[in-house]
Amino acid sequence: MSGFSPAFLSSTSNSFVELARSLAPETLPQNSGRDLTGQSPEGTTIICFRTATGVLMAGDRRATIGNLIASHSMEKVEAADDFSVIGVAGTAGVALDLIRLFRLELEHYEKIEGAGLSLNGKANRLAAMLRGNLGLAMQGLSVVPLFAGVDASMPQGQIFSFDVTGGRYVEHRFHAIGSGSGFARGALKKLWQPDLDTSAAIGVAVEALFDASDDDSATGGPDFVRQIAPTVFTVDLEHGATEIDSAAVLETATEVVARRTRSARA
Amino acid sequence: MSQAPFYVSPEQLMKDRADFARKGIARGRSVVVMRFDEGILLLAENPSPTLHKIAEIYDRIGFAAVGKYNEFETLRQAGVRYADLRGYSYDRTDVTARGLTNAYAQTLAGVFTTESKPFEVELVVAELGHTAEHDQLYRLSYDGSVIDETEHVAIGGRADAITDSLAGLATSQMSLHEVFAHGVQALSAATQSTPAADALEAAILDRTTTKQRTFRRLDDAAMNRLRED
Numbered sequence: 001m002s003g004f005s006p007a008f009l010s011s012t013s014n015s016f017v018e019l020a021r022s023l024a025p026e027t028l029p030q031n032s033g034r035d036l037t038g039q040s041p042e043g044t045t046i047i048c049f050r051t052a053t054g055v056l057m058a059g060d061r062r063a064t065i066g067n068l069i070a071s072h073s074m075e076k077v078e079a080a081d082d083f084s085v086i087g088v089a090g091t092a093g094v095a096l097d098l099i100r101l102f103r104l105e106l107e108h109y110e111k112i113e114g115a116g117l118s119l120n121g122k123a124n125r126l127a128a129m130l131r132g133n134l135g136l137a138m139q140g141l142s143v144v145p146l147f148a149g150v151d152a153s154m155p156q157g158q159i160f161s162f163d164v165t166g167g168r169y170v171e172h173r174f175h176a177i178g179s180g181s182g183f184a185r186g187a188l189k190k191l192w193q194p195d196l197d198t199s200a201a202i203g204v205a206v207e208a209l210f211d212a213s214d215d216d217s218a219t220g221g222p223d224f225v226r227q228i229a230p231t232v233f234t235v236d237l238e239h240g241a242t243e244i245d246s247a248a249v250l251e252t253a254t255e256v257v258a259r260r261t262r263s264a265r266a
Numbered sequence: 267m268s269q270a271p272f273y274v275s276p277e278q279l280m281k282d283r284a285d286f287a288r289k290g291i292a293r294g295r296s297v298v299v300m301r302f303d304e305g306i307l308l309l310a311e312n313p314s315p316t317l318h319k320i321a322e323i324y325d326r327i328g329f330a331a332v333g334k335y336n337e338f339e340t341l342r343q344a345g346v347r348y349a350d351l352r353g354y355s356y357d358r359t360d361v362t363a364r365g366l367t368n369a370y371a372q373t374l375a376g377v378f379t380t381e382s383k384p385f386e387v388e389l390v391v392a393e394l395g396h397t398a399e400h401d402q403l404y405r406l407s408y409d410g411s412v413i414d415e416t417e418h419v420a421i422g423g424r425a426d427a428i429t430d431s432l433a434g435l436a437t438s439q440m441s442l443h444e445v446f447a448h449g450v451q452a453l454s455a456a457t458q459s460t461p462a463a464d465a466l467e468a469a470i471l472d473r474t475t476t477k478q479r480t481f482r483r484l485d486d487a488a489m490n491r492l493r494e495d
Binding site: 002003004007008009011016019020023024027100101104107108111112114 | 316318321322323340341343344346347348350351353354355368369370371372373374375376479
């Protein structure tokens, strides 16, 4: 009998990853058995903090292989669904796969169940996916995501950080991940305040990423030659996950650079 | 224990099964799926706010069903699994209503001829084209037969009455307001009563949205607005 594979009709799972693992394991990221450290693109800075209405997440656009720049325009922060965002630092191929799989996981659950997951449920699901990825992490191809969003029970938003073993941690004010995260977190400690409005929040995000790119070679700054701005997303209950227009981010970056140029020459 | 087997001709066997399935479907309420100028409207008479007859399968593909709930729910979930896995293995644009309809048709036909009991369901698979001329409506019967419709399609117990009252209407030229009014009128003409907004379930595949997923449910407030204007 052709038509649906029997598993499609008999499956009781609402997880896409489980479905893919049982029916098409070749499409999932694999443990290749070789040590690929140093051969694959990585590096990043992703920052995330609370704002007056929800959360903001931003990431640079650079991917590196060793001392070379592999990409100037990688998108490492994306909307996971209408009310949450995910940013991933680490090996680029695995990171992009993780984003794609996680988005599909949420969409699949929503369609099968007819209702979306809670914010905590989404974070727990992501942690479980990372645990499943442990074989890759052990080879040095680790990815670490940052997840944030809002839901009806948490309209003020929540930020979750993770480690490669699948540990899940709630961050109360701000957090940064990736190779430049130390510098970005230092900047956020000085610049972040509760109740930042959207334009002030974009300013803080650009400043923090600029500091990271200033001192970390694997993090890219705003690229005025190619007109490539960092990716910036805001999430609140009213508008959902919204990507800030790159022209607006570049404009903010221009102001930041001008201000720093003035103080450097003074 | 075992009785001597009676001979039943294949014609009789198929007819019995078809009658059985048809009777099950005729007991249920109807669903109508109609194209409008900027999308596709899926409209059902359904007093339950949570047990849906209309659902999203994929970015541009909607699903409507009548008959036995547990059976079409199994088929709906199979469709979601098929679409999500296909979109993940290839690309989101490679998930098409035609492929999905084929899978449904084969499954329905297989169950109809080989299992002890056929599915008591009728389905509509609707795909929203990037332009109006690429919209697709497929109607699937309990035996796996497929009919390709152009403007609107009704399924369920009173499908014929609804199709008659909509006959000749080029709904793809009309606005959502007009099409919604025609749909409600056709549903009420078929049942000789006007359904309240909370006894209707409606959703659209929306060509004007900038989102990837075009399926959107219309809540009671949205339906009342459509009815008032």
